[in-house]
Amino acid sequence: MIEHCNRCGSKVDFVTPPGDSLPRHVCSACGHIQYENPRLVVGCVAEWDGRILLCRRAIEPRYGYWTLPAGFMENGESTAQGAIRETHEEAGAKVAIDAPFALISIPHINQVHLFYRGRLESPEYAAGDESLAVALVAPDEIPWGELAFRSVTLCLERYLDDRSAGQFEFHETFLNP
């Protein structure tokens, strides 16, 4: 919760600035406005020999559950660079990106999840600091009941459907609470 101005440290008011249509955190002293906007989570469905790279989370939320390698996009990178970086950080794997695959808005948590399709450059991987384990799993080994996030479930379902159909599409949708 924003209480203070991050420029001068004074208290903020939550008011609609002139010309704006939504309330913002406006500094009572210097007038600086702190905007809050949705954050992008970028990740990857990475294959090797028909198997898909999954990570078991070593952090909250959803400690112990399985996920696709993904995380918050950083300043100074592209979405694809972010997906490659996260796959390396969380799964110790080098991945080549093929194409964007799924864009999933999650308005109630102010996030947008973007997953790419890609391939491991070699069958090497290792759990990073944020993972308990990393595995290459066959489609019939995916732990559907132990997936960390609905966006991951949705992405994997679409991915396997498209793979079976022999053609990958780009999918865009949203999740409600």
Place this chain on the structure above:
Amino acid sequence: MIEHCNRCGSKVDFVTPPGDSLPRHVCSACGHIQYENPRLVVGCVAEWDGRILLCRRAIEPRYGYWTLPAGFMENGESTAQGAIRETHEEAGAKVAIDAPFALISIPHINQVHLFYRGRLESPEYAAGDESLAVALVAPDEIPWGELAFRSVTLCLERYLDDRSAGQFEFHETFLNP
């Protein structure tokens, strides 16, 4: 520039927190971390009778230049809802979204631009507070030399190419400085 904690108002340090790989703005008193992440700009290529909706900017940056209706995505909305909202705010137009069309990372300004394809529901439009003018322009009337942003130029080029080819693809790329 972040100088103060937005929770307690104390001074921040720019240091790499334990377990992190990048420096962040960390409060020297309460330890709260203020993350900075790229922002999504969402917009629309909206057609009516073969013409495309453009807005002439009434705000900086690029005052007086032409752009597609687009703006920063807000918390609590999906990317498509944001594109519809911005088209209504800037161009006074109601648009039906067909599909995502172009995703353009711009790492040096920490933005990701997402443009949809859509259609006006009726040929009604009007300049909003952030527009000097709004127009439905034929492809040969697009003011290429007076477009506000490179992402808009790129999106319109791809759009007209795809339209000529009779098939719309989803385009993903990035822009360097």
